[in-house]
Amino acid sequence: MDTEFVRTFLKIVDTGSFISAAKSLHLTQAAVSRRIRSLEEYMGCELFVRNRSGASLTASGRRFLQYGVNIVQTLEHARYEVGIAPSFNGSLVVGGRFGLWQGLLIDWLDILSTQLPQSQIRALTGFEDGLMQSLVDGSMDIGIMYTPQHRPTLQVERLLEEELILVTTEKLAGNPPNPANYVHVDWGPEFRSQLNVNLPELSSPRVTVGISWLGLQRILQSGGSGYFPRRLVTELIQNKQLYSVEAAPSFKLPVYVVYPNHQENPLISSAIALLHQTTESILNDTENQTA
Numbered sequence: 001m002d003t004e005f006v007r008t009f010l011k012i013v014d015t016g017s018f019i020s021a022a023k024s025l026h027l028t029q030a031a032v033s034r035r036i037r038s039l040e041e042y043m044g045c046e047l048f049v050r051n052r053s054g055a056s057l058t059a060s061g062r063r064f065l066q067y068g069v070n071i072v073q074t075l076e077h078a079r080y081e082v083g084i085a086p087s088f089n090g091s092l093v094v095g096g097r098f099g100l101w102q103g104l105l106i107d108w109l110d111i112l113s114t115q116l117p118q119s120q121i122r123a124l125t126g127f128e129d130g131l132m133q134s135l136v137d138g139s140m141d142i143g144i145m146y147t148p149q150h151r152p153t154l155q156v157e158r159l160l161e162e163e164l165i166l167v168t169t170e171k172l173a174g175n176p177p178n179p180a181n182y183v184h185v186d187w188g189p190e191f192r193s194q195l196n197v198n199l200p201e202l203s204s205p206r207v208t209v210g211i212s213w214l215g216l217q218r219i220l221q222s223g224g225s226g227y228f229p230r231r232l233v234t235e236l237i238q239n240k241q242l243y244s245v246e247a248a249p250s251f252k253l254p255v256y257v258v259y260p261n262h263q264e265n266p267l268i269s270s271a272i273a274l275l276h277q278t279t280e281s282i283l284n285d286t287e288n289q290t291a
Helices: 003-015 018-025 029-043 059-082 098-115 128-136 189-198 212-222 230-238 267-290
Strands: 048-051 054-057 090-097 119-126 142-145 154-168 183-185 207-209 225-229 251-260
Touching (some): 003 029, 018 029, 018 054, 119 128, 142 267, 183 212, 189 251, 207 212, 212 225, 212 230, 225 230
Parallel strands (some): 090 119, 090 142
Antiparallel strands (some): 142 251
């Protein structure tokens, strides 16, 4: 069996349709259909029911799903294990949303390197769709993100709750920030919806960025305001490089850690325990600085 057929099967399950899977895999819809037809011939059963709304799993498809995930995960783990240098006894692939590396996951990466000295560690960045797909196909062991999609083969665990606060480079003395200088960080549709309701004057930003680090550097260099995690800007506020807009509402943004239900990699549980310890330490430091 060609494992690319299995990867294509998992992509259809993930996206819900042959058309969306073809776009994501940069293939024609006919190529995707051929792969699934070949897989179905190999398995001797139909795996999908095709309809106008997309594609849904048959009873046989649902039974094959876990096997498909295991096939790809086993292959990926074998690739990493075989490729490990003789001086290491294990490998771990972790990934996180861009905005979570600064001030959180970088610290965790340092601790992983110290606590797991005999293991190779590969760190990736990305957005939710890419991170989830890497977890589904087994090429990633642990993912940390804001809005995960629930999958039957993955465990989704709440890690922390970010508090997004509005900060500005100017001391406003109670005045609202200038909307023209507001830099909007794309924290997702839920944040934007809350912002539109609570601060409609900021609903049409002139500058929008997808990465918090970029937005923060933009206002520090050129002036302006923006919403950022409190943990990320506390020290900048203390140094009077930024000022908190106390009159503006803050918003909650939960963060989740996602990992396989069946952990074939023995390093995953240790890494997650260290992640929780790192998170707790950073949050305690933030509370002490703001107290």
